[in-house]
Amino acid sequence: MLNVDPPYYAVIFSSVLKKPSEEYLTMANKMEELAKRQPGFLGIESARQEVGISVSYWESLEAIKNWKFIPEHMLAQEQGKDLFYKSYSVKICKVEKAYHFPL
Amino acid sequence: MLNVDPPYYAVIFSSVLKKPSEEYLTMANKMEELAKRQPGFLGIESARQEVGISVSYWESLEAIKNWKFIPEHMLAQEQGKDLFYKSYSVKICKVEKAYHFPL
Numbered sequence: 001m002l003n004v005d006p007p008y009y010a011v012i013f014s015s016v017l018k019k020p021s022e023e024y025l026t027m028a029n030k031m032e033e034l035a036k037r038q039p040g041f042l043g044i045e046s047a048r049q050e051v052g053i054s055v056s057y058w059e060s061l062e063a064i065k066n067w068k069f070i071p072e073h074m075l076a077q078e079q080g081k082d083l084f085y086k087s088y089s090v091k092i093c094k095v096e097k098a099y100h101f102p103l
Numbered sequence: 104m105l106n107v108d109p110p111y112y113a114v115i116f117s118s119v120l121k122k123p124s125e126e127y128l129t130m131a132n133k134m135e136e137l138a139k140r141q142p143g144f145l146g147i148e149s150a151r152q153e154v155g156i157s158v159s160y161w162e163s164l165e166a167i168k169n170w171k172f173i174p175e176h177m178l179a180q181e182q183g184k185d186l187f188y189k190s191y192s193v194k195i196c197k198v199e200k201a202y203h204f205p206l
Contacts, residue, residue, distance in 0.1 A: 001192055010115065010196055012158055014148045045117045047150035055115055055156060081204055089104055089203045093113055093196035100192045101184055 002043045002057055006095045009058045014051055015080075015088035024084045031076050038067045057095070064092060105146045105160055109198045112161045117154055118183075118191035127187045134179050141170045160198070167195060 002008075017024060035041055035056055040063025046054040058064045067073060080088070105111075120127060138144055138159055143166025149157040161167045170176060183191070 001190070006194075010113075010194065012113065012115070012198075014158070045154055045156055047152045047154050047156045049150040049152075051148055051150050053148055053150045053156045053158060055117070055158070085204060087104070087204060089201060091109075091113065091198050092200040093198045095115075095194050095196045097195040098192060101188060101190060 001100055002098070004042055004059075006098050008042060008095050009061055009064055010093040010095050011056045011058065011064055012091040012093060013054045013056070013088065014091075016051055016086045017084055018086050021084070027076055027079060027084070031073060034070065034072060035067060038070070039063060040066070061092070104203055105201070107145055107162075109201050111145060111198050112164055112167055113196045113198050114159045114161065114167055115194040115196060116157045116159070116191065117194075119154055119189045120187055121189050124187070130179055130182060130187070134176060137173065137175060138170060141173070142166060143169070164195070 032044060032046070032054075035044060040059035042057035042059060044054060044056040046052070058067070135147060135149070135157075138147060143162035145160035145162060147157060147159040149155070161170070
């Protein structure tokens with residue numbers, strides 16, 4: 001649960017793998033750890049079945065753009081397209097309201 | 104992949120179960136089928152590991168509000184709190200940009 005009130009931003013990354021692999025998991029975990037160290041990072045939630053969904057939360061659109069262009073992340077994006085993902089979608093969102101149970 | 108261009112809206116529902124159960128799966132599947140029949144529904148993506156993440160996409164905030172108050176859905180929300188969920192978050196978002204691989 002995020003300890004910030006909206007508005008903030010979310011990146012919804014949903015993906016289908018060519019096939020599961022150790023290499024993919026290593027890359028994905030590394031990118032998650034790297035994202036957590038970026039300015040403006042607020043949190044991340046991930047789950048995978050047929051589709052993988054990772055939602056990362058950010059203070060601003062600028063923080064998201066800065067993360068997009070971190071060199072290690074750019075390399076991972078290229079590897080993702082070449083090696084790992086059959087398909088993916090990235091959606092950049094403004095979180096307008098949030099509520100939680102329990103409060 | 105959604106065949107609509109932003110802006111549209113997303114509901115990010117992330118949840119932790121008390122414990123997995125057939126009853127929960129039945130309820131969750133039923134709600135997904137019901138959501139798909141609502142006006143303004145655009146699509147849904149779901150995955151579950153420790154955390155479950157379901158992202159549903161909608162044409163408008165009004166469509167989201169209408170879905171929230173469908174009687175069967177209200178009953179499921181109550182059952183969710185009473186029986187199934189240890190915790191959950193709902194985030195209402197405006198999708199401002201979306202891109203896809205492959206194009």
